[in-house]
Amino acid sequence: MNRAWVTIFKRDILLALRRRSDVATTLFFFLIVASLFPLGIGPEPAVLSSIAPGVLWVAALLAGMLSLTRMFASDFSDGSLEQMLIAPQPLPMLVIAKVLAHWIVCGLPVVLLAPMIGLQYALPNDALLVLVLSLLLGTPALSLIGAIGAALTLGVRGSGLLIALLVLPLYIPVLIFGAGAVAASQHGMSAEAHLSLLAAFSLLSLVLAPFATAAALRISVE
Amino acid sequence: MCIRGDRLLFRHIRFTLKPGGLLYVLGDNGSGKSSLLRLLCGLMQPESGSICWQGEQVKHVLEVFQANLLYIGHLNGLKEDLSPIENLQASMRLAGDHADKPDVLDALEAIGVGRCANLPVRVLSQGQKRRVALARLWLTERKLWILDEPFATLDSTSIDVLVARINHHLNNDGMAIITTHQDVAISAQSTQVLRLDI
Numbered sequence: 001m002n003r004a005w006v007t008i009f010k011r012d013i014l015l016a017l018r019r020r021s022d023v024a025t026t027l028f029f030f031l032i033v034a035s036l037f038p039l040g041i042g043p044e045p046a047v048l049s050s051i052a053p054g055v056l057w058v059a060a061l062l063a064g065m066l067s068l069t070r071m072f073a074s075d076f077s078d079g080s081l082e083q084m085l086i087a088p089q090p091l092p093m094l095v096i097a098k099v100l101a102h103w104i105v106c107g108l109p110v111v112l113l114a115p116m117i118g119l120q121y122a123l124p125n126d127a128l129l130v131l132v133l134s135l136l137l138g139t140p141a142l143s144l145i146g147a148i149g150a151a152l153t154l155g156v157r158g159s160g161l162l163i164a165l166l167v168l169p170l171y172i173p174v175l176i177f178g179a180g181a182v183a184a185s186q187h188g189m190s191a192e193a194h195l196s197l198l199a200a201f202s203l204l205s206l207v208l209a210p211f212a213t214a215a216a217l218r219i220s221v222e
Numbered sequence: 223m224c225i226r227g228d229r230l231l232f233r234h235i236r237f238t239l240k241p242g243g244l245l246y247v248l249g250d251n252g253s254g255k256s257s258l259l260r261l262l263c264g265l266m267q268p269e270s271g272s273i274c275w276q277g278e279q280v281k282h283v284l285e286v287f288q289a290n291l292l293y294i295g296h297l298n299g300l301k302e303d304l305s306p307i308e309n310l311q312a313s314m315r316l317a318g319d320h321a322d323k324p325d326v327l328d329a330l331e332a333i334g335v336g337r338c339a340n341l342p343v344r345v346l347s348q349g350q351k352r353r354v355a356l357a358r359l360w361l362t363e364r365k366l367w368i369l370d371e372p373f374a375t376l377d378s379t380s381i382d383v384l385v386a387r388i389n390h391h392l393n394n395d396g397m398a399i400i401t402t403h404q405d406v407a408i409s410a411q412s413t414q415v416l417r418l419d420i
Contacts, residue, residue, distance in 0.1 A: 003315050003318075004315060004316050004317075004318060007312050007315040007316050008312075008316065010312075011301070011304070011308075011312045014304065014308070015301060015303055015304065018303040018304070018342075019303055074301075077297075078297060078298065078299060078300060078301065078302070079295055079296075079297025079298055079299035079300075080299045080300075080301065080313070082263075082265060082293070082295055082297065082299065083293075083299045083313055083316060083317070084316065085265055086263050086264060086265060086288050086291065086293055087288065087316045087317050087318065088285045088286075088288040088289040088317070088318055089316070089318065094316075221265055222265065222266045222267070
């Protein structure tokens with residue numbers, strides 16, 4: 001079981017390395033959207049730092065959405081998904097491998113880039129730290145929940161919009177607590193409660209989402 | 223019975239495959255050959271009726287059944303950006319088999335695509351891609367092979383090689399279910415033909 005899990009994970013990472021433009025799209029989208037706001041709103045540090053938590057979190061969330069449709073689409077069209085479904089392995093484990101690979105390719109770079117963008121918004125150091133922590137704890141939930149949407153919309157025309165309609169409402173708690181954590185630390189309060197809730201949300205999605213995704217994949221392939 | 227959308231594809235189908243047995247599934251395009259194979263693999267569920275493996279319903283012994291199954295559908299299941307070796311190693315490991323590089327190379331040689339072993343799959347021709355997918359037949363010891371149009375897009379030399387491989391499998395008490403349009407000479411101990419166009 002373990003080997004199959006590792007195989008899928010390694011294969012997806014290798015594919016991402018062979019096709020770097022896909023990774024770059026997500027990252028550039030995040031970079032550009034987050035950089036446009038200071039240009040549009042003006043250089044007033046007080047205004048920028050007050051909108052920063054929300055803007056950065058929304059940008060990260062939308063950047064993650066961009067790559068969701070690709071999570072299972074190529075496996076579906078080239079037939080490797082069928083092979084995954086008939087492999088004598090628990091499908092939810094294979095789903096976790098795919099989601100982990102997706103997060104490392106699309107989520108982690110955003111987390112690492114965020115403090116640099118945060119500087120444009122005149123965020124103080126401790127708020128930057130909380131921003132990175134909140135993204136680190138929250139983005140796995142985005143990938144896990146997104147996987148359900150990606151699996152449900154496989155083979156559907158115009159799946160990009162449909163996925164957004166399905167998944168964005170489920171992202172709301174992550175957005176609220178993520179941006180809330182950064183805002184709390186800006187106002188000198190402890191961000192611990194927000195971060196704990198984000199971690200709890202990610203853990204809950206880790207338990208539930210792979211099963212939902214596996215079920216959705218079986219329906220889509222049938 | 224199998225229903226796709228609101229269309230009835232086939233019903234009243236019954237067959238038993240014994241070790242060494244071969245089942246040809248024939249029928250026009252759209253008659254439900256691929257659907258039947260997907261039902262047998264467990265990728266789809268029949269509307270009514272049951273599919274059994276060694277007397278047990280497949281859905282109850284799914285992992286045991288799938289550990290004995292090799293399915294190659296009309297899609298090759300290859301990643302365009304990976305080489306044939308990487309593709310085969312990944313799909314063998316996913317299926318729970320060992321796949322050492324020399325063995326994979328031998329398999330690719332056997333079906334005549336050894337030269338392309340390290341090229342990305344996207345530069346191969348349709349026939350070569352098909353042969354890479356079929357190279358899995360040389361790498362595994364699964365009892366039941368389910369092959370969807372294995373001979374399509376292959377040249378006559380490769381067809382002969384593939385037929386020899388299937389014969390070898392059947393003579394070693396393997397089983398095979400194949401859809402095809404071509405006339406090929408496979409010598410099984412028992413050959414059944416299932417026609418889907420009623």
